Amino acid sequence: MSNENQAYITALLTIITDAIITVDQTQRITFFSQGAERTFGYQVTEVIGQSMSLLLPSRFVEVHREQFRAFAAGPEPTRLSFEIFGRRKDGSEFPAEVSLSKLSLNDQILFIIILRDIIEHKHAEEMLQLMAHCDSLTGLPNRTRFRDLLRQAVLAGQYENKSVALLLMDLDQFKEVNDTLGHDRGDLLIQHVGRRLKEVLRPTDTVARLGGDEFALILPLAEAGHATLVASKVLKALEEPFEIEGLPIAVELSLGIALYPEHGSNADSLIQRADVAMYAAKRSGSGYTLYTPEQDPHSPRRLALAGELRHAIDGNQLLLHYQPQVNMQTGRITGVEALVRWQHPQYGIVPPDQFILPAERTGLIKPLTQWVLKEALRQSRDWNQKGLPFNMAVNLSARNLHDSQLPDRIAELLEVNGMAPSFLELEVTESAIMQDQMCAKEILTRLSKMGIRLSIDDFGTGYSSLNHHPVNAIKIDRTFVRDMTENQNNAVIVRSIIDLGHNLGLEVIAEGVENHETWNRLLALGCDAAQGYYMSPPVSAQEIPCWMKESPWGLA
The missing domain is CATH 3.30.70.270 (Reverse transcriptase/Diguanylate cyclase domain)
Structure with missing residues (x-):
């Protein structure tokens, strides 16, 4: 070997951080790199000619000696990878990753050991495991x-x-x-x-x-x-x-x-x-x-449903119905709200009030919301491709507002379906926001910056501070709207909410509109949009196109 090549190899071995060790057939050390010196704390003069057992905890010496002999005797493989514990000069032990190779040189067998200290890697694994649990x-x-x-x-x-x-x-x-x-x-x-x-x-x-x-x-x-x-x-x-x-x-x-x-x-x-x-x-x-x-x-059935809900999510038992939202000035549909239903093989259609709350309490609300978002955006994409471009509203729960990964998952679903964020509206209740306003504000702000519309559902039943949350609309709770023509107190509340919303630059949507008289009263008060059985009950995706053609509230 030329002096130039020798110098190159020497320089290379100097900067390699892994320990490189060679041993002969008697397991005596014949080469000890600078990386090995740094790893084990020995100087090269202290280990050359010594047994490999010097670098191993005593309890593992015999096990690794037999493993080494078996590897040396066998024709294949010529390389072996495994993990061991090494022992430093000061007696401390550390986990190591080892690659063992054998090389024939001048009718002699030489063994090359490349060893890497993985204690930091193990600590990181333990930390990740700890964080996960x-x-x-x-x-x-x-x-x-x-x-x-x-x-x-x-x-x-x-x-x-x-x-x-x-x-x-x-x-x-x-x-x-x-x-x-x-x-x-x-x-x-x-x-x-x-x-x-x-x-x-x-x-x-x-x-x-x-x-x-x-x-x-x-x-x-x-x-x-x-x-x-x-x-x-x-x-x-x-x-x-x-x-x-x-x-x-x-x-x-x-x-x-x-x-x-x-x-x-x-x-x-x-x-x-x-x-x-x-x-x-x-x-x-x-x-x-x-x-x-x-x-x-109702616990027997409720508990049975809660236990079966995960299977329902994975087993294609859920479906969405859609309730149109109508602009009160134009009298035309502007969007729909996606409402989840459970097509149970034994009980038939199960309404959401029988499984949403158990889902929140058992942590199933996250996969349930993910399913609803995925299906609603897929359906919205299909309608858009058929010339029915209206907004899709989806409800979020209190637990969703503690999920820091929710905005990223929604962004991914929007991208997969080729949908602009402005077509999606997310509805959250006042009570959900109030559970943890700081966390809710962080999640809602991220969603708003993406271009997604946000509205407060069931408005009037809580005490949310609209100034502190990036919302676009408020929905008057149906309990105030339903009998506002007969209950003067509720009529006053509805008027106040409409005025408050408009003063804050928000769109106001009334839920629970069930008759022509209520529609006219809301229209006179300047309400922007309405949703309820007067226009349409929740219907299946297959019924929406037909409803659009036959209903007086269809697209202009």
């Missing part, structure tokens, strides 16, 4: 991990023929803490609550944070008596005010209990029944309540 604020298991743990607890209960208890709880009036003291102090309170809950439970029990002010407790192999005892201990533990930056803050909570197998045979049914019990406790002010069927007279 742990709540970032409290370090407790998050909703995803909670569901896995609950399923495992139920399986253990089945195997051992034992009971399992699920306790769901949330803090009463927690929103007032955030509004009064700020979200930073609210976060501190949540952290303190999580720590105090862990102190109450056994090591075998689980505390999880499901989001917001919601927590869940899983008690494996626990009967009703033990579950109610734990509930009492939790209430007592949280009686003591929390001191947050010198301020004593008292919390109250509502807690619902459901038992396997008494109240449910799987994780989904337990969550639903514990949720029913929690709201029963909230209504009664009793602190905690053990589930009973009387708390939810």
Whole structure:
């Protein structure tokens, strides 16, 4: 080899960060690169002629020696990749990725080891795993991990023929803490609550944070008596005010209990029944309540539907109906609102009020909303291609306004369908916005900047601050519109909402218009658009073109 080539190879080996080591057939080290010196902490003079076992933890020496012998004896393969633990000069151990090759040189076998320290990679993997399963604020298991743990607890209960208890709880009036003291102090309170809950439970029990002010407790192999005892201990533990930056803050909570197998045979049914019990406790002010069927007279069907909803989303059982929205000045359709229905194989058409709320409480609202958006935009694209270019309105829930990935998913669906953002209108309720105004404002602002129209649904039933949210329209709640011709108070409310909306530069849409008299009254008040059975009930996508041709409200 020329001096020039030798210098080049030497320079190359100097800058390569991986450890490059060669050993002979007796597993003695014959070459040790500068990368190897940096990785193991040995100088080259300390290792040349030494056994490879110098670089391995003692407990792995024999295992790797046999692996090495087997590799040396076999004709194939000529390269082997695996992970090992290395040992540095100071005795510390680290995970490493190894590529082992064999090379015949002058009738001798030489083994080349390229080793990379992957401890940072392992730490990153562990961190990602932690982030995927742990709540970032409290370090407790998050909703995803909670569901896995609950399923495992139920399986253990089945195997051992034992009971399992699920306790769901949330803090009463927690929103007032955030509004009064700020979200930073609210976060501190949540952290303190999580720590105090862990102190109450056994090591075998689980505390999880499901989001917001919601927590869940899983008690494996626990009967009703033990579950109610734990509930009492939790209430007592949280009686003591929390001191947050010198301020004593008292919390109250509502807690619902459901038992396997008494109240449910799987994780989904337990969550639903514990949720029913929690709201029963909230209504009664009793602190905690053990589930009973009387708390939810429709529970058998409701729980069955909740358990089947995921299959319905994946199994093409959902469909959309569309209710036209009519411009009151032109008398022509300007858009439709997409309303989801469930074509259940046993119950027929299931209205949304029987599955939307359970979907919100079980986390299924995200895939459900994704399905509705995907189908609505696909249908809007088809109508546009047939010369029916009107807006498509889709409802969002409170949980959707906590989904930071929602704007990106909507942008992707718009692009896939070749639809301009201005054709999509997203409706959110006042109550959804009020649950977390800061988070709602962030999501709504991103959507607005994309060019999507935003409207506040059921306006007049809450206390939203229109000045702080980038909305284009408000929809007057049907409870005020429906009897405004007979109820003077409702008529005054409708007039005030129309005036308020126009003063803020917003379009005003009235829902629940069911007769000609109501239409005329709204028209006289200057309402911009209307929606209701007077113009059309919700109809299927197949019926819309026919309705457009035959209805006096069709496109101009």
